[in-house]
Amino acid sequence: MRLASSAFLLGPLVFTSLASSHFVARDQEARTGQQDDRGDGGPLIQGDCIKSDPALLRLSKELSSQSAVSCLGSPLQQQNANRYWGIQFGKNASVVVYPAVTKDVSLAVKAANTSPNGKDFAFVCGAHSMVNASSSYGFVIDLGWMNKTKVIQDYDVDGRKQSVVEYEGGSNWLAVQKATNGSGLTAVGARVSGVGVGGFSTGGGIGFLAGAYGFAIDRLRAIEAVLMSGQIVYATKTNGYSDLFWALQGGGGQFAIVTKFYQEAAPEPTECTIGVHIVTDDSVERYMIQVFNLQHSMALRRNRARQNTVNFFEQNTDPFAVMYFTVIYEPSNQSILTANVSTRTLLTTLRFGDPNNPLQLNYSATFADLLQGVTTTVPTPIRNFSYPDATLLVDGAFPDGLRRGFYGPQTTKISVSYLEEITSQFSGWVSSVLQNGDIPTSAAFVVQYMFPGLNGNLPPSNDYTGWPHAVVGHQTLFSPGYSKPSTDILTLKATTMFNDLTYKHQATVGPVIADYPNYISPDSTGRQVWGDNVARLIRVKQKYDPFCRIHNGKVFGTEACIDGGYANIFA
Numbered sequence: 390m391r392l393a394s395s396a397f398l399l400g401p402l403v404f405t406s407l408a409s410s411h412f413v414a415r416d417q418e419a420r421t422g423q424q425d426d427r428g429d430g431g432p433l434i435q436g437d438c439i440k441s442d443p444a445l446l447r448l449s450k451e452l453s454s455q456s457a458v459s460c461l462g463s464p465l466q467q468q469n470a471n472r473y474w475g476i477q478f479g480k481n482a483s484v485v486v487y488p489a490v491t492k493d494v495s496l497a498v499k500a501a502n503t504s505p506n507g508k509d510f511a512f513v514c515g516a517h518s519m520v521n522a523s524s525s526y527g528f529v530i531d532l533g534w535m536n537k538t539k540v541i542q543d544y545d546v547d548g549r550k551q552s553v554v555e556y557e558g559g560s561n562w563l564a565v566q567k568a569t570n571g572s573g574l575t576a577v578g579a580r581v582s583g584v585g586v587g588g589f590s591t592g593g594g595i596g597f598l599a600g601a602y603g604f605a606i607d608r609l610r611a612i613e614a615v616l617m618s619g620q621i622v623y624a625t626k627t628n629g630y631s632d633l634f635w636a637l638q639g640g641g642g643q644f645a646i647v648t649k650f651y652q653e654a655a656p657e658p659t660e661c662t663i664g665v666h667i668v669t670d671d672s673v674e675r676y677m678i679q680v681f682n683l684q685h686s687m688a689l690r691r692n693r694a695r696q697n698t699v700n701f702f703e704q705n706t707d708p709f710a711v712m713y714f715t716v717i718y719e720p721s722n723q724s725i726l727t728a729n730v731s732t733r734t735l736l737t738t739l740r741f742g743d744p745n746n747p748l749q750l751n752y753s754a755t756f757a758d759l760l761q762g763v764t765t766t767v768p769t770p771i772r773n774f775s776y777p778d779a780t781l782l783v784d785g786a787f788p789d790g791l792r793r794g795f796y797g798p799q800t801t802k803i804s805v806s807y808l809e810e811i812t813s814q815f816s817g818w819v820s821s822v823l824q825n826g827d828i829p830t831s832a833a834f835v836v837q838y839m840f841p842g843l844n845g846n847l848p849p850s851n852d853y854t855g856w857p858h859a860v861v862g863h864q865t866l867f868s869p870g871y872s873k874p875s876t877d878i879l880t881l882k883a884t885t886m887f888n889d890l891t892y893k894h895q896a897t898v899g900p901v902i903a904d905y906p907n908y909i910s911p912d913s914t915g916r917q918v919w920g921d922n923v924a925r926l927i928r929v930k931q932k933y934d935p936f937c938r939i940h941n942g943k944v945f946g947t948e949a950c951i952d953g954g955y956a957n958i959f960a
Contacts, residue, residue: 436460438484444504445484451496455489455534469531473516473524474583475793477874482506482529489534491613491621491648498646499619501528502938511941512646515561515585519795520909522642522942523588530646532559532587538568540654546610547627552654553610558587558647566777573744574654575776577605581787582780590650591637592907593856595864597739597779600839601708602655603846606638606854613649617938621648636929639856639906640919643926643945644933658709659742661779662752664770666760668694668734694734694763695808701759701838702803702863708844709746710755713737714808714836716815718829732816736765741776786831791872796884796910797865798891798917801899803836810890811836811865818869818883827873834887837864855929857903857920864905865891884910915943915958924960 432452438460439445449458459465466485473479483506486497501507509527516523535557544553554576556565563582569575577596579589594605602608611625612634622645624630624637636644698714705712715735736759740752752770771782787793800807815834822829839861851857867887869880888910895902904910904918916923923945930945937949937956946956 430454433457433459433465433487435463435465438506442484442504442506444500444502444507448486448496448500452486452493453489456493457487457534459485459487465531469513469529470524472533473513474787474789475517475519476790477792477877478516478518478521478524480524480526482511482525483527485529485531487531487534491535491615494530494532494535494615494646494648495619495621497530498615498617498938501530502617502619504528507938510938512642512939513585514559514587515583515589517581517584517795518588518942519793519907520911520942525941532557532585532646532648535559535648536561536564538565540569540572540574541651544610544651546651547625551610553651554654555649555651556586557649560586562586562589562780563777566780569654569657570775570777571657573657575657576652577602577608577655578780580780580783582784586650587647588642588907590652591639591647592641593639593858593905595837595839595905595907597711597741597776598655598658598709599843600711601741601743601844603843604858605652606856607846607848608653608655609634609638609650610653611651612637612647614645614647616645617934617936632929633933636855636926636933638854639858640922640926640929640945641906641943643930643939643943656744658776659744660773661742661776662740662770662772663774663779663782664738664752664756666736666738666763666765668736669764669766692805692809694736695805697759697761697763698736698808698836699803699805701756704758705755705838705840707740707743707749707755708840709741709743709749710840711739711741712756712759712838714803714838716812716834718819718832720828732812732819734812736760736763738770739779741779786833787868788831788870791830791870792874792877794867794869794880794884794911795908796867796888797908798888798895798904799839799862799864799902800891800895801860801862801902803863804894804898807890807894808836811887814883814886814890815867818879821879821883822871822876825873825876825879827871827876829869829871831868831870833866833868835866835868837866839863851903851920852922852925855919855922855926856906857922860900860902862895862899862902864908866908881911885912909943913943915945919958923958927958927960 439449461483469485470479470481488494501510506528509525511523511525512530513523514532536559538556542552543550561583562578577598580597590605613623622630624634717733719733738756740755743749819829848854851859903920906918909918927945931947937953940955944950944955946959950956
């Protein structure tokens with residue numbers, strides 16, 4: 390059973406077929422339901438909850454014909470509850486509204502403000518939030534049907550014309566990249582196809598192309614959003630809603646519901662090549678008489694892989710070259726003769742064709758030194774696939790149906806000893822999960838290479854955007870996957886240990902770096918992410934959400950949020 394490694398090794402056509410058919414089927418399923426009632430050309434209504442709720446009854450008469458209202462126990466409500474990537478975050482809401490256009494979102498917000506169900510309010514895009522922010526037991530707005538994308542040439546933002554990718558707040562990155570594919574332009578998007586654009590584009594935006602073009606939040610040029618009053622606004626860096634725009638550049642979804650993003654378009658990569666290099670153990674079980682020597686040899690090979698990784702991080706000069714040092718759980722690799730009985734090291738390499746550099750090194754030359762002297766098993770690298778297909782290649786490594794997490798700080802420099810420590814800690818967590826009678830399915834710890842300075846695409850200061858990131862480093866990621874609720878406490882403990890290890894290491898190699906917002910840890914105070922910007926973020930939330938209507942997940946400490954017992958981030 391090779392869940393993580395085999396997922397990477399399947400060809401892109403397989404993933405394209407599976408993911409595309411899943412996306413289409415899910416959308417068709419969402420728009421089809423039994424026991425439905427559309428009335429006289431109105432929205433799709435599922436269930437009887439509108440009969441006892443005047444706000445919902447009024448809403449059902451105002452929504453567009455392509456929208457829907459689904460009550461507890463109805464098909465669309467159940468679909469919403471079951472579509473959260475981390476199953477611990479799915480909840481059965483009393484009512485779920487599926488808007489089709491921005492006006493529907495505005496009407497739904499107004500209804501939630503007066504509906505008894507609206508006391509527990511949330512909205513959801515891709516359902517990948519790891520902070521329990523996008524689900525509730527009361528009133529949920531599911532943006533999943535608002536998923537259109539288009540490339541706009543000469544789009545005017547504050548008097549400057551530029552090409553942008555306009556994508557609606559309910560889309561996911563597979564849909565966006567497929568819509569832009571072949572246009573010569575693209576957006577910086579997530580590396581997993583099902584990730585929603587909303588949380589990604591307000592919580593940082595690390596993607597395959599971030600090293601070349603910067604984070605998604607730094608490429609935003611305008612947004613359309615619905616405030617908690619129901620008002621529809623258009624915000625840019627310099628107009629009357631510039632403070633809201635600033636907060637949404639890394640402050641997350643605590644301020645408004647973004648219905649459209651306008652990201653400055655980037656040149657689309659000419660082609661992509663990927664390789665997944667599995668550091669081998671050379672079947673040590675066959676040579677028990679030479680256990681010591683083989684274990685020593687294995688340690689040398691693994692250290693060579695780590696040293697080569699350190700060298701690549703320090704020496705790479707191609708912003709379109711991406712590399713991940715990954716430790717995974719792999720039950721088929723268990724052996725009493727190995728120090729890490731259930732883990733495997735992967736070196737994942739990707740090269741994207743730089744459309745502006747005809748002298749760019751090819752894939753083999755780019756990663757030759759990284760792989761020199763490292764014994765690996767790997768098929769022929771997958772070559773010449775499109776950028777959208779890159780978002781599909783890792784989907785199988787992050788399956789649905791598990792309790793999940795995505796956590797980790799950054800570091801400006803790595804070392805062999807640091808990689809050894811995280812490998813050891815990951816093995817310890819795996820052992821604790823197995824001893825708990827659980828299986829850490831598809832779990833991994835990843836150190837993600839980031840091109841220094843993001844190729845000149847970082848903000849000029851820490852107060853330029855809501856997330857302070859004038860200096861960034863290489864991104865770490867602890868991605869646990871398991872089934873038992875009792876494993877939660879083991880995972881929280883491991884997350885804290887991983888973070889402390891990285892913070893301690895960073896203190897020896899460089900300045901303090903703000904944590905990446907979308908990887909915020911459950912026990913984070915928030916200041917580790919937003920630092921000195923917290924006070925201003927609180928003021929912006931007070932202005933645009935004065936009654937703390939958005940109050941799930943990591944919540945900034947406005948007066949209303951404190952009074953309601955929701956706040957957990959304070960100045």
